[in-house]
Structures are given as structure tokens and as C-alpha cells.
Amino acid sequence: MTKLQVFGTWHKIPRKKVTYGDPGLSYTYSGVTFHPKPWIPVLTRIRERVTLETGHTFNFVLINRYKDGLDHIGEHRDDEKELVPLSPIASVSFGACRDFVFRRGERRGRGGARGPARICLQLAHGSLLLMKHPTNVHWYHSLPPRRRVLAPRVNLTFRNVLPVSKRGNVQPGGPLGSEK
Numbered sequence: 222m223t224k225l226q227v228f229g230t231w232h233k234i235p236r237k238k239v240t241y242g243d244p245g246l247s248y249t250y251s252g253v254t255f256h257p258k259p260w261i262p263v264l265t266r267i268r269e270r271v272t273l274e275t276g277h278t279f280n281f282v283l284i285n286r287y288k289d290g291l292d293h294i295g296e297h298r299d300d301e302k303e304l305v306p307l308s309p310i311a312s313v314s315f316g317a318c319r320d321f322v323f324r325r326g327e328r329r330g331r332g333g334a335r336g337p338a339r340i341c342l343q344l345a346h347g348s349l350l351l352m353k354h355p356t357n358v359h360w361y362h363s364l365p366p367r368r369r370v371l372a373p374r375v376n377l378t379f380r381n382v383l384p385v386s387k388r389g390n391v392q393p394g395g396p397l398g399s400e401k
Contacts, residue, residue, distance in 0.1 A: 236292040242281035245384045250301050257281060264377075271311045271379055275351050279311060279379035290317070290370025296324060296363040299352075303388065305381035310357075312350040313379070317372040319344055323360045344376075 240248060241264050242257030249255070260268070264282060272278050285294070299310055312321075323340040344350060352362075364376075 236288075236294065237286040239284050240281065241284070242382065243384075245386065246281055246303075246382045247385060248281060248283070248301065248303050248380075248382050255283070267313060267377065268379060271313060271349065274349060275309070275311055277309050277311065277351075277381075279381055281380045281382040283378045283380065285376045285378075287317075287319070287364070287374040287376070289373065290319070290367035292374075293366040294364045296322075296361045298326075298357045298361050299378075299380070300357050303382050305383055307354040308381040309351055309353040311379040312344070312352070313377045314344040314348045314350075314374060315346055315376075316374040317370050318346065319364055319370060319374055320367060321350065322363050322365060323356075324363075326359055326361055 238255075240255040240257040241260055242248075244259070247254050247256050268279060268282065287293070321342045321344045323342075325338055342350070
């Protein structure tokens, strides 16, 4: 298990995680830097299938294992500086069906914008969710705890991460930031 920093306090996260990806990448969030392991054949096949289905290529995968419905991830946006600007994130789920909740950023406090404040999707075994830009600009997402879920779930989130050597040199919409 990993510890993550949330608002200056370190917490054990309620799930296990591992990363795989291309050489020369790292990914940091909540005060922890992940250095990916080299791709293995099964992940390469899944990545190729995701590319075929979405039309987007990815160089990194973050894998979370939730042992049951009490393992969860809180409301957040994937807006780390290592992500290629404007690039989508593809999420593949295996195992237990779980609720995936989107909440509009403007609706998190009092008042706020019109329209739906919350959308709940059921991510079943084998499902693929593609979050394209600007989803992470306007919507937070979470996998809330669900006591009635007793089976494990494994989630693979495929991303495009900037190589360490190219960070700080890319503007949104630039060559590395444009959709492929």
C-alpha cells in the first residue's frame, strides 16, 4: 500500500497500485512519484485494444486494485503537470461492478452552475470509459465506498505522460499536446 499526501497530511490509500509504461517516464500525484515498470505482454495487448477502440495511443498505465467495496478513491481531477495537455484518459475495469461518480466543479460548493451536478455510471467488468478534454477541467470524479460490493475490482487508467526530458517545454495544443 502507498501513502499519499492530502492537504498536507499523509494517509494510507485504501487500494493497491502499480504503474507500467515507456522508458523515461514518471508520474507524481499527492506527493508520491511513481516510476513505471516496463510493459508486460498482457498490458501491451490491452493497450493495443484500447488504442483500436478509442483511436488514441497511450504510454503509461496506472493500475488500482480495490479488494472490495470499501476500497475507494475520493473526488479528484487528473490534472497533474506530467500529463500531456489535452490528452484523454482511458479507464478499463475488471471484476466487480462499481459506481463511478462525476461531479461538476462549479457545483461542489453552494450555488453554482445550472445543469446536472452529479452523474453516476456503473462500470461493469470489461467496460471502457474514455475521458476526453475538457472533462478534467469541469468535472471531478470518484469511486465511492460501497459496503455491498464484496468482490475485487482492478482498474487500468491509460494516460499520456510527458517524458521527463520534455517537461516544461510544451504548451497546450502543441505537438505533444495535440490529439493523435
